[in-house]
Amino acid sequence: MILSIRKAAKVAIIAGTLLAVSCSKPSSDAPEPRQEFSIGWSIYAGWMPWPYAQQAGIVKKWADKYGIKINIVQVNDYVESVNQYTAGKLDGVTVANMDALTIPAAGGKDTSAIIVGDYSNGNDGVLLKGTNDLKAIKGKQVNLVELSVSHYLLARALNSVGMALTDVKTINTSDADIVGAFASPDVKAAVTWNPQLSSMKAQPGANLVFSSADIPGEILDLLVVDTDTLKANPKLGKALAGIWYETVALMQRQDTKGKEARAAMAKLAGADPAEFDGQLSTTHLYFDPNAAVAATSDPALITTMKRVRDFSYSKGLFGGARSADAVGMSFPGGKTLGDPQHVTLRFDESFMKLAADGKL
Known part of the structure; x- marks a missing residue:
């Protein structure tokens, strides 16, 4: 990979x-x-x-x-x-x-x-389980590599629906661990990049609700x-x-x-x-x-x-x-x-x- x-x-x-x-x-x-x-x-x-x-x-x-x-x-x-x-x-x-x-x-x-x-142009994305509505992320814990381009992407995603980073709680998760973490029933939201993104999108119930393709360039x-x-x-x-x-x-x-x-x-x-x-x-x-x-x-x-x-x-x-x-x-x-x-x-x-x- x-x-x-x-x-x-x-x-x-x-x-x-x-x-x-x-x-x-x-x-x-x-x-x-x-x-x-x-x-x-x-x-x-x-x-x-x-x-x-x-x-x-x-x-x-x-x-x-x-x-x-x-x-x-x-x-x-x-x-x-x-x-x-x-x-x-x-x-x-x-x-x-x-x-x-x-x-x-x-x-x-x-x-x-x-x-x-x-x-x-889609290599980075925000994933939610059980819904394809980005607004449903409000109040959720979001697993990602903090202070990374994933964190920036999350901020841009939230801004697109009138929310801010204060509307979610981020959980710092390494790129090596994030695929396994997202497989847990307790984890409902995550932000990551490829190849992890492709693996996580394939998990049951996962939906890509925002990606770097939404903020080209x-x-x-x-x-x-x-x-x-x-x-x-x-x-x-x-x-x-x-x-x-x-x-x-x-x-x-x-x-x-x-x-x-x-x-x-x-x-x-x-x-x-x-x-x-x-x-x-x-x-x-x-x-x-x-x-x-x-x-x-x-x-x-x-x-x-x-x-x-x-x-x-x-x-x-x-x-x-x-x-x-x-x-x-x-x-x-x-x-x-x-x-x-x-x-x-x-x-x-x-x-x-x-x-x-x-x-x-």
């Missing part, structure tokens, strides 16, 4: 500590041009193009073009991969938008999202890179964009080569091709760089990140910050959200645009 473990749980203390000790100013020792870089990844359907590209020689092809070496490094635990990036052990990492904000950015690490790869999966490293080494951004778009173009093909690529990705993820294709069906991949540039430049992204930011701040994921504005974000066109003097998360469409314009 594919393990989708995009969660921010258990990192609030780490982010808070980093925020407290960081004055969030650029380092006086600016990075110099380098020849070798490491990019971390963890298993998730939308991120499997990266290890496949390494296996298929696509990484080497683009790295050679720019005279550099790129190591695509698997980290078995998702949160650990983001922590390693935040600590400077990796130059870039695959990460969800909420976690990019609450871990490296909130910790003062200036981070650039250079590839908006996909959004969850809000749970984003990104490739982020250290901003100072990127400034000193723009060829890294160009190579990564080239790798990504060549690989996703291949995987969407319906011929033998495309099927072989998806089957290889499934194997790397520990799944069979049917399972992998099933998860891709609820993952909106941006195969076309023009679409990715448009999504990144759309004002709707600012609205999404404000929602994510406000939720994260309300749950203490900005450590000791005095307001949600403490962590600044920048977007295409010079637009900012939060403190413009403390921008640590940047949505940079420039490398995706080079791909769209055929200038890589």
Whole structure:
């Protein structure tokens, strides 16, 4: 089974500590041009193009073009991969938008999202037993991974029917335990992601009452890179964009080569091709760089990140910050959200645009 473990749980203390000790100013020792870089990844359907590209020689092809070496490094635990990036052990990492904000950015690490790869389009969902009416969730205990994208999804679901998180009681349940917990007659409501979501939907009486497909574009999966490293080494951004778009173009093909690529990705993820294709069906991949540039430049992204930011701040994921504005974000066109003097998360469409314009 594919393990989708995009969660921010258990990192609030780490982010808070980093925020407290960081004055969030650029380092006086600016990075110099380098020849070798490491990019971390963890298993998730939308991120499997990266290890496949390494296996298929696509990484080497683009790295050679720019005279550099790129190591695509698997980290078995998702949160650990983001922590390693935040600590400077990796130059870039695959990460969800909420976690990019609450871990490296909130910790003062200036981070650039250079590839908006996909959004969850049904991979995350709210389940109720015995009813298909979301409003019936009021007053219930809801099992989920607290402080994760599941918690955010629950907040958005409740908001859609005029309720708030105070109308339910959340029960922190790990992704490893949630399928078994939902099988208990005492558990009537849960929020989770695939592959657990698929298993739980199959349980008797289970109904999917809200999913990430109801909030398209809000749970984003990104490739982020250290901003100072990127400034000193723009060829890294160009190579990564080239790798990504060549690989996703291949995987969407319906011929033998495309099927072989998806089957290889499934194997790397520990799944069979049917399972992998099933998860891709609820993952909106941006195969076309023009679409990715448009999504990144759309004002709707600012609205999404404000929602994510406000939720994260309300749950203490900005450590000791005095307001949600403490962590600044920048977007295409010079637009900012939060403190413009403390921008640590940047949505940079420039490398995706080079791909769209055929200038890589």
